[in-house]
Amino acid sequence: MTEWRKSTYSVNGTDCxxxxxxxxxxxxxxxxxxxxxxxxxxxxxxxATKADKLTR
Incomplete structure (x- = not known):
């Protein structure tokens, strides 16, 4: 079974x-x-994420 971790940048815990x-x-x-x-x-x-190279 895989253990999943949420992003520490998640504000409300649902959009992660x-x-x-x-x-x-x-x-x-x-x-x-x-x-x-x-x-x-x-x-x-x-x-790419750290360099802010991703588009939204």
Whole structure:
């Protein structure tokens, strides 16, 4: 069973991104599904996020 962690930036605890170690990410409002990310994709995602390169 995967342990999911919510983002520390989550304000109200309902509109969250959750991270599952070795599994990927999911939306807290739709926990039955997730996006699988390998180590390289996860690193690229974090790098882009920290550099504010993601679009909304």
């Amino acid at each position: 991104v959750e991270i599952g170690h070795g599994v990927g990410v999911r939306d807290s409002k739709a926990p039955a599904t997730h996006i699988a990310l390998g180590p390289g994709a996860w690193t690229a995602f974090l790098t």
